[in-house]
Each structure stands twice: as structure tokens, then as C-alpha cells.
């Protein structure tokens with residue numbers, strides 16, 4: 335989320351990683367200036383801890399402001415008291431009992447994905463996996479956040495789906511291109527008109543659905559005997575107490591925030607782990623052995639996934655975690671310091687932008703020997719003992735961590751296991767040939783090419 339020049343940010347990260355680890359491997363902190371703005375780059379667990387563990391240093395940097403026209407100041411982008419009270423209101427929406435209800439959505443949409451992939455399995459040709467997964471995670475988040483399906487997997491031409499893609503690209507462009515950053519300059523470009531059109535579509539959707547669901551919810555509350563699957567939106571409406579706690583505008587901010595944070599992140603994470611398993615057949619075989627143990631090989635083999643099954647996918651969880659270590663969906667976290675803070679013996683003054691570079695921190699050889707190797711064993715319980723609590727932070731950490739992390743892990747397991755139960759996957763691209771883009775989300779510039787084959 336940092337201010338970027340027009341170079342690939344990940345190329346910069348890769349160079350910084352090599353430079354920082356060569357010249358300053360131990361302290362995990364480097365300072366610099368961007369014009370008149372001071373910043374520090376943080377890439378060790380010890381240096382990240384004073385920021386992430388603190389209740390004071392929770393304000394996001396101004397770079398998140400490009401998200402405001404779309405997301406307003408919802409949970410991701412808000413600060414101070416507003417953030418504290420929203421976090422308190424929203425936390426119960428991610429309770430395990432509620433996630434249990436979402437399992438049906440994960441299952442149904444994974445099934446659609448498996449069906450959509452069939453034509454690729456029949457052809458057996460290399461194809462880009464990324465778009466398939468993105469449409470699947472978009473369907474999942476739409477249904478769980480708003481209780482409405484946009485059927486993105488069936489209809490990727492929908493106005494809403496296109497607007498989400500378009501606005502993400504425009505925001506990423508603003509972050510990457512310094513001349514698009516000042517609002518007055520941005521307004522003079524052709525991107526601005528497109529940006530406003532997307533906002534209109536996106537807000538129109540969350541508003542309209544909001545209203546429909548308000549009606550739905552009240553109908554439901556009169557009709558208590560009937561069980562209906564609740565979406566996050568219903569829970570927000572319940573928490574709003576007729577507008578006394580959350581206005582309609584507040585609710586829309588949060589739904590839009592879930593839509594944004596909850597689909598690109600999981601889509602990248604799922605695509606990366608499938609790709610890495612496709613690059614390491616021996617690890618893929620171990621995952622499939624685990625799935626065979628869970629689902630058996632009798633006629634019940636194709637049965638629906640249960641929450642218990644997901645909990646038993648321990649080795650798959652290790653794979654997902656190591657994929658998120660190598661390719662954290664959110665490659666850096668930016669905070670603006672309100673007060674001076676002591677880091678690695680230095681006083682970092684108030685006003686400084688701190689960039690906690692997860693991508694680098696996850697490659698710090700002090701914690702991760704052979705950091706570039708995909709090695710799920712990193713996360714076997716015996717290997718986690720004694721590891722610094724801030725050494726692995728794909729979901730950030732501390733009070734401002736990702737509220738959706740349990741949701742994300744369950745979704746990942748459901749989608750990845752559904753694909754692997756049906757298909758063997760083989761990576762076509764080589765990791766070393768990929769160009770990464772680290773803008774809002776860390777993703778491969780030209781997608782991830784794989785081949786899939788039906789399992790016998």
C-alpha cells in the first residue's frame with residue numbers, strides 16, 4: 335500500500351530484500367524519505383512487534399485513501415474511535431457458529447468451479463488458473479456478504495463483476511503511478527470518469543441489495559420458526575438497531591469492505607497454493623493421501639464436505655500456510671505513527687509512515703532457513719514451537735489483524751480440496767519465470783498456467 339514509482343513494486347521489494355538482508359540483516363529496519371515524508375521499512379519480527387502489538391499505532395497510512403471513494407471509512411480504512419467501535423460490532427459476525435452456516439456456500443461454489451474446470455481437464459492443455467478461482471471467490475463473498483449471488487462463474491460479463499475488476503485496476507494504477515495520486519490531477523484523466531462509473535455501479539448494487547435484504551430480514555424476524563442462511567449483511571442490519579448504531583451508509587461501507595477484502599485476497603491465496611502443489615507433485619500426493627483418509631475410497635467418496643472434514647485437513651493447512659508465507663496476498667502493511675515509538679533501539683518519530691513488508695519478513699533467513707523453498711513442514715506443530723509470534727503475519731497481527739482469517743482458511747480448504755479430489759494439477763509456468771505485481775494484492779502479472787487431469 336505504499337506510494338510507488340512506475341516500476342514493478344515486487345521487483346523493488348525483491349531488490350530491497352536482497353539489499354536489506356545483505357547490509358542490515360539483524361535489525362530488520364531501514365529508514366528513508368519520499369519527498370518530505372519520512373518512512374521506515376520493517377522486515378523482522380522483532381521490529382514489527384512494537385507496531386503490530388500496539389493499540390496506539392493502528393492508523394493506516396494516507397495511501398489507503400485511494401480506497402475511500404469506494405469503501406468509505408469502513409473497518410479496513412477507518413481510524414481511532416470509529417475503528418474501535420466498528421471492530422466491536424463486527425467481531426461477532428465472524429463467530430465459528432456463523433462460519434458454519436457459510437460452509438454450504440463454499441461447497442456449492444466449489445462445485446460450480448469443479449464443473450467449470452472440466453472443459454480444461456478434457457482438453458488437457460495449459461491454461462491460466464487465476465480467473466477461474468477469482469470468479470469462484472467472488473461468488474462466495476457475494477453470497478456470504480450480501481446473501482445474493484452475482485453468478486460470476488456463470489456470467490463473468492455481469493456489470494458488477496466488471497466494475498469490481500475495473501476499479502481494482504484503477505486503484506492499483508494510482509498506487510503505482512505517482513502522477514495519478516493527487517486528486518486534482520487524477521480528475522483530469524480518463525481514469526477518473528471510469529472510476530466514478532464503477533463507484534456508481536458498486537454502490538448501486540450494495541444499496542439496492544441492502545434495501546431488499548432489510549425487507550427480507552424483517553420478514554424473517556417475524557417468521558422466526560423458519561431457518562434462513564444469514565449473510566454478513568443481515569447480521570449488520572441486526573446490529574444496526576434501526577439505524578441507532580449503524581446507518582444504512584455505515585452498513586454499505588462494511589459490505590463493500592468485505593467484498594473488497596474478502597475476494598481478491600482469497601483468490602490469490604487459493605491460486606498460489608494450487609500452483610505450488612502443481613509444482614511439487616510429491617507434496618500434492620501427500621495432500622491427496624490425507625483427503626483419501628478423510629473421505630475414504632468407498633462409494634461415499636464424493637460426499638459433501640463437513641466442518642469436521644475441514645478441521646481434519648491438517649497437512650493441507652500447512653500447505654496453505656506456506657503458500658501464504660511465500661506469496662502473502664497482502665504483501666505490505668502501512669501504518670502512520672501518531673506517537674514516537676522505539677524500534678530496534680531507534681526512536682522512530684510520530685508522523686513516520688511504517689511499511690511492514692510481509693513479503694520480506696517471511697523470507698528472513700533468521701526464521702526461515704532456505705526461505706524460497708516451498709516447505710509445508712514449516713507449519714508442523716513441532717516446527718512452530720518457539721517461533722516468534724510476529725514471524726508469520728499473512729493476516730497481519732495484533733488488534734488490527736484480519737477479521738476474516740478463519741473464514742479465509744475454511745474457504746481455502748473447501749475450494750482447494752474440492753479441486754484436488756477431482757483433478758491432478760500440474761504447473762506449467764516455473765516460479766522463477768513469473769513476474770509478480772505487488773499492488774493492492776500480490777499476484778502474478780501473466781497469471782498462473784497449469785494443466786489438470788481427471789483423477790481415476
Ligand code: HEM
Nearest residue numbers: 409410595596599600603663664728729730736737738742
Ligand atoms: C487469504 C485471505 C486473506 C488474507 C491474506 C487477508 C489479509 C489481511 C491483512 C494483512 C489485513 C491487514 C491489512 C492492513 O492492516 O492494511 C486484513 C484486514 C482485514 N481483512 Fe483480511 N485477509 C484475507 C481474507 C479476508 C476475508 C475473507 C475477509 C472478509 C470476509 C477479510 C476482511 C478483512 C477486514 C474487514 C480487514 C480490516 C480489519 C481491521 O482493520 O480491523 N479478509 N486482511
